[in-house]
Amino acid sequence: MAFPSSPVLNFARAASEQEARLLASKLVLPEHLFLALLWPEASSGPTVLSAYGITVQRARVAMHEMATWGGEPLRGALPVAVATERAYEIAERYAEDQPVQHSDLLIGVLSVAAPALERLLLKLGVSRSHLRAAVQQTEARQSSARPRRRTAVQRIDAAPPPSPAPDVIDLRPAVARPAITLPGSVGASAPSPGVLGAPDALELRVGELSLRVDALIAQVERLLAEPANR
Numbered sequence: 617m618a619f620p621s622s623p624v625l626n627f628a629r630a631a632s633e634q635e636a637r638l639l640a641s642k643l644v645l646p647e648h649l650f651l652a653l654l655w656p657e658a659s660s661g662p663t664v665l666s667a668y669g670i671t672v673q674r675a676r677v678a679m680h681e682m683a684t685w686g687g688e689p690l691r692g693a694l695p696v697a698v699a700t701e702r703a704y705e706i707a708e709r710y711a712e713d714q715p716v717q718h719s720d721l722l723i724g725v726l727s728v729a730a731p732a733l734e735r736l737l738l739k740l741g742v743s744r745s746h747l748r749a750a751v752q753q754t755e756a757r758q759s760s761a762r763p764r765r766r767t768a769v770q771r772i773d774a775a776p777p778p779s780p781a782p783d784v785i786d787l788r789p790a791v792a793r794p795a796i797t798l799p800g801s802v803g804a805s806a807p808s809p810g811v812l813g814a815p816d817a818l819e820l821r822v823g824e825l826s827l828r829v830d831a832l833i834a835q836v837e838r839l840l841a842e843p844a845n846r
Contacts, residue, residue, distance in 0.1 A: 621715065622711075622715035622716040622717070623715075624658065624659070624715070624716055624717055624718055624721065625704070625707070625708075625715075625716040625721065627652075627655075627657060627658060628649060628652045628653060628721055629696075629704075631651075631652035631657075631658065632644050632648040632649040632651070632652040632700070633648070633693070633694050633696075634652075635648040635651040635652055636648040636694050637694065638676075639679060640683075641694070642694065642695075643694060643695055643696070643697040643700075644694050644695070644696045644697060644700050645697050645699065645700060645732065645733075646700050646703055646725050646730035646732075646733050647679065647732045647733040648700070649700055649703060649721070650675070650725050650733055650736070651672060651675055651676065653665065653718060653721055653722055653725070654671060654672035655672055656672075658718055659718040663718055663719070663722070664719070664722065664747065664751050664754055665722070665747075667750075668740075668741075668747070668750075670740050670742070674740060675736065675740060678736055678739040678740060679736060681739070682732065682735055682736065682739070699729065699730055700725075700728075702728050703724035703725040703727065703728045704721075704724060705724070706723065706724035706727050706728070707720040707721045707724030707725075708720070708724075710724065719751050719754070719755060722747070723748060723751055723752070726744050726747055726748040726751070727748070
């Protein structure tokens with residue numbers, strides 16, 4: 617799938633490769649991408665990383681303390697590690713068919729397994745999950761300024777969306793109908809067990825219930841027939 621070009625993405629690729637060369641790495645790893653996102657040129661404004669006081673100078677010092685030097689900085693283009701490419705892919709998908717931004721790349725690099733990056737973040741006093749949650753919370757607060765988030769795109773050849781449900785129409789008459797009077801009564805309590813005449817009382821109640829059911833049926837039939845008589 618082809619994603620829109622992004623100046624931030626292009627800059628991050630070049631800067632992360634330069635960070636890898638400075639550490640004499642043979643691959644561009646996720647921690648190098650993280651360092652690239654700390655460059656002032658990587659973003660046009662404040663970021664979550666700057667809010668936590670994480671600067672490229674601090675991160676480079678921490679990386680140099682962790683790195684095992686293997687010689688002089690390498691020349692030429694460096695291959696990109698699978699985990700780093702995965703971070704770019706996550707960032708592009710998180711951008712939802714829009715140019716990748718700084719926060720998208722940060723989510724991407726924080727979403728891949730990278731032991732060296734984990735150690736770097738711990739030395740900087742933060743955790744990967746903490747940073748990722750902070751980025752997502754910032755994105756949620758800025759959703760009104762960036763309406764592209766979670767916005768569905770309607771394809772030209774897609775079926776039209778279903779029409780909204782019609783307004784509910786009140787079919788009840790304007791004038792209240794008189795209450796329906798039903799024959800019989802079912803409110804009397806049944807005789808206690810063992811009382812003489814209990815079967816007769818039960819039959820009487822069944823008969824009253826039958827009369828009430830017949831009256832209800834007749835009332836429903838009368839109401840159904842009213843529109844036809846108008």
